[in-house]
Amino acid sequence: MRIEKEHMDLENIDEIRIYNAPKKDFYIPTPQEFDIDEILMSNLIDNIPVDIHTFIPYENGKDFIIESLGSFTLKKYNCTQEDAKGRLLSKLSPLFFDILHDYLLDVYENHTVKMIRFVYYKKNKLTKLSNAKILFDMDRIFIITNNVDTGVSKWEYIDDDTFDEDKSSMMENFSQTGSYYNINGKYTWSQGIYNIINRPKEESDDFYNIVFDLVIPDDQHIVDKIFDTTNKETAQCNEIIRIMTRDEVMKIIEVSVYSYFDESGLIIRQGLINDITQHYHYEASKPVDFLLDGFKNSKKLALLIEPLNKKQYKFSKGFYYLIEKDYEEYDHSRKILDNVVEKDAIERLNKLCDGEISKIDETITLNVDGNPYNQKVVDLYIESFRYKNDIHSLGFLTDITEEMEKQHQLIESNEQRLILIKEIHHRVKNNLQILNSFLNLEKRTYKNDPKLIIEHMQTRLTSLALLHEKTYKSQDFKNINLNEYLLDQDSQTKDLMDLPVEVEFETYVDEDLNLTIEVITPLLLIIDELTMNAIKHAFPDKSAPNKKIIKNITKLDDNTAMLIIKDNGVGIKNPKKISKNLGCEIVKSLTKQLGGNISLIETENGTAYRLIFPTKMEHTIN
Structure with missing residues (x-):
C-alpha cells in the first residue's frame, strides 16, 4: 500500500492518492464504546446521492466518535449503521484516522472548511474517486462525499440520431480530434475523444482523465509534466504522448492543455487532443x-x-x-x-x-x-x-566507481602484504640478533650452569614467539593490546620455568593501552628478565606463604606509560652490587633500546622497579 498527498494550487484542494489498499485496512470491526442517540433525518441521509458522515469530537479532537456513516460507505464495507456508530474512528478505521486526523482537527479547532479529493488505485488503475467537503456545525464534524466507482458497467452506444443535432456534432462523431473541459474536478468529454480511445462513454468518465489513464509507462513522465505545469500556474502545455487503448491499439496523440480562470474566478482546464498516429513517425517505430x-x-x-x-x-x-x-x-x-x-x-x-x-x-x-x-x-x-x-x-x-575502489583496495592490500613480509624478515633478524647477544653474555657468566642458560633462553624465545604469533595473525603492528600478551606470558613462564617455590602472578594493565611492536618487543623481554631475577633471588624460603610477583602497567598520557613490577620477597640488601649483575645489564640495554627510564624504588618488603617508557616509536618499515 502507498499513500501520496498533493495540494492542487489552482483548485485549492488536497488530493490524496491511495494505491493497493486492502479493504481490511479501511474497516476493522470493533465493539461499541459510546451510546449514540437516534440520528435525526437518518432516512433522508440514506436516500440522497451523496455520503454524509458525522463525527463527534472526543477529548478536544484527539479522536472522533462515529455518529453515522453514509450508505455508500456502509454498503462498500458490508456493514450497518449499528456496526459503526459509537466507535472511535481510530479503532474502526485506523487508516482513515491517520489520513484525516489533521484535517478533522483543523476544521474542529478553527471552524474552517476543507476540500479533499480521494483517488483510489489498484495496480495503478483508477478504481474509485471521492470528492469530499469537511465542515463543522452543530458541535459535529460533517464529511460530505460524492463517490464514484470506476468499475461500473458501460453505457450502451446511443443511436446515431442523438448525435446528429447539427453538422458540427455529426462531424465530431467521426473525428479523430476531440476536446475536454475540467471544471471543479469534473470532466466533460467530446465524442472525438471516444473515437480516439476506441470505446463508448462510461458513467465514471466525468471523474478522471480517461486519456491520460491510457498513457504507456515510458511516457508517464510527460503526463506528470503536463499536470505539474498546469496545476501550479495558469499556463499552456503542448506535448506528444503514446497511449494504449483497451483493445491494445497503440496511438500517438498530440495534447494541448490550457488552464485559466473564468470571470467568476473558477479554474477551468481545457484540453485539445488530436490523433496523429498516421502522420507522425514517432520514436516508437x-x-x-x-x-x-x-x-x-x-x-x-x-x-x-x-x-x-x-x-x-x-x-x-x-x-x-x-x-x-x-x-x-x-x-x-x-x-x-x-x-x-x-x-x-x-x-x-x-x-x-x-x-x-x-x-x-x-x-x-x-x-x-x-x-x-x-x-x-x-x-x-x-x-x-x-x-x-x-x-x-x-x-x-x-x-566504474565501485570497480576503481576495489582496484585501489587491491593495490593497497598487495602493498601491505609486501610490507608485512619485509617486517617479518626484519623482526626475525633483529630478535635473533638480540637472543644471540644474550646467549653470548650468559655463556661467559653462567658457563658452569648450562641448564640455567637454556631455561632463560627458552623463556625469551617463548615470549618472542608469542608476540610474533599474535601480531602476524592480526597483521597490525601499530595497535597491539598489551593485556592479553602479558596474561599469556604469565601462563607460559609458569609452564616453562622450574619454579623452586609456588609463586603467584598478578598482572594489571589499562584496557585501552595499545602499543606498537617496536615498543612491546623490548618491553616483554624486560619483564622476562625482571621476572626471572625475582623467581631466582626473592624467595629463598620455600615454606614462606603467599609469594607474589605483581605487574602493573598504566597509561600516563597519550605518549607515555609506566610499568611497576615488584615481588614480596626478601628484598635487595646491597643495591649497588645487584645493579652490576648480568640480569640488570640486560635490562639496562633493553631499556635503552626502548627509550625508557628504569629505577629501583623503595618498598617495605620485597623488590620493586619502575619503568617509564614511550607508547610509540617510529615504525621501521615505511
Whole structure:
C-alpha cells in the first residue's frame, strides 16, 4: 500500500492518492464504546446521492466518535449503521484516522472548511474517486462525499440520431480530434475523444482523465509534466504522448492543455487532443527505442543517443541514475562539463562538442551535481559520425566507481602484504640478533650452569614467539593490546620455568593501552628478565606463604606509560652490587633500546622497579 498527498494550487484542494489498499485496512470491526442517540433525518441521509458522515469530537479532537456513516460507505464495507456508530474512528478505521486526523482537527479547532479529493488505485488503475467537503456545525464534524466507482458497467452506444443535432456534432462523431473541459474536478468529454480511445462513454468518465489513464509507462513522465505545469500556474502545455487503448491499439496523440480562470474566478482546464498516429513517425517505430529499452534496467551503463545534440538527445535511465537527477530536472547543455574534475578532459570534451575532434574515450571523475564530496568515476565514450548530410553522435557512459575502489583496495592490500613480509624478515633478524647477544653474555657468566642458560633462553624465545604469533595473525603492528600478551606470558613462564617455590602472578594493565611492536618487543623481554631475577633471588624460603610477583602497567598520557613490577620477597640488601649483575645489564640495554627510564624504588618488603617508557616509536618499515 502507498499513500501520496498533493495540494492542487489552482483548485485549492488536497488530493490524496491511495494505491493497493486492502479493504481490511479501511474497516476493522470493533465493539461499541459510546451510546449514540437516534440520528435525526437518518432516512433522508440514506436516500440522497451523496455520503454524509458525522463525527463527534472526543477529548478536544484527539479522536472522533462515529455518529453515522453514509450508505455508500456502509454498503462498500458490508456493514450497518449499528456496526459503526459509537466507535472511535481510530479503532474502526485506523487508516482513515491517520489520513484525516489533521484535517478533522483543523476544521474542529478553527471552524474552517476543507476540500479533499480521494483517488483510489489498484495496480495503478483508477478504481474509485471521492470528492469530499469537511465542515463543522452543530458541535459535529460533517464529511460530505460524492463517490464514484470506476468499475461500473458501460453505457450502451446511443443511436446515431442523438448525435446528429447539427453538422458540427455529426462531424465530431467521426473525428479523430476531440476536446475536454475540467471544471471543479469534473470532466466533460467530446465524442472525438471516444473515437480516439476506441470505446463508448462510461458513467465514471466525468471523474478522471480517461486519456491520460491510457498513457504507456515510458511516457508517464510527460503526463506528470503536463499536470505539474498546469496545476501550479495558469499556463499552456503542448506535448506528444503514446497511449494504449483497451483493445491494445497503440496511438500517438498530440495534447494541448490550457488552464485559466473564468470571470467568476473558477479554474477551468481545457484540453485539445488530436490523433496523429498516421502522420507522425514517432520514436516508437524506430530502432532507437529498442536500443533504449535494452538498457532500461541498467544503473551503471547508460546509452547516449545524440549526446552532442541539445534538442534531439535521448539517454537511457542509467544516465539519470548516475547524475542523480530526475528526467524532468535535467537540462541538457555544456553546463554538465563544469562537474568534470579533470581540466584536460573538459578541454577535449569541448573540442568534441565544437567538432574539432570526432571521438573521446577516457576515464573521468564527476562531481555529482557539482558536489566534490559526492564523486563518481566513469568511463565515457562518444563518437560523432556523418550520415547522409547530417552529423550524428552515439556514446556510452559507465559508472566504474565501485570497480576503481576495489582496484585501489587491491593495490593497497598487495602493498601491505609486501610490507608485512619485509617486517617479518626484519623482526626475525633483529630478535635473533638480540637472543644471540644474550646467549653470548650468559655463556661467559653462567658457563658452569648450562641448564640455567637454556631455561632463560627458552623463556625469551617463548615470549618472542608469542608476540610474533599474535601480531602476524592480526597483521597490525601499530595497535597491539598489551593485556592479553602479558596474561599469556604469565601462563607460559609458569609452564616453562622450574619454579623452586609456588609463586603467584598478578598482572594489571589499562584496557585501552595499545602499543606498537617496536615498543612491546623490548618491553616483554624486560619483564622476562625482571621476572626471572625475582623467581631466582626473592624467595629463598620455600615454606614462606603467599609469594607474589605483581605487574602493573598504566597509561600516563597519550605518549607515555609506566610499568611497576615488584615481588614480596626478601628484598635487595646491597643495591649497588645487584645493579652490576648480568640480569640488570640486560635490562639496562633493553631499556635503552626502548627509550625508557628504569629505577629501583623503595618498598617495605620485597623488590620493586619502575619503568617509564614511550607508547610509540617510529615504525621501521615505511
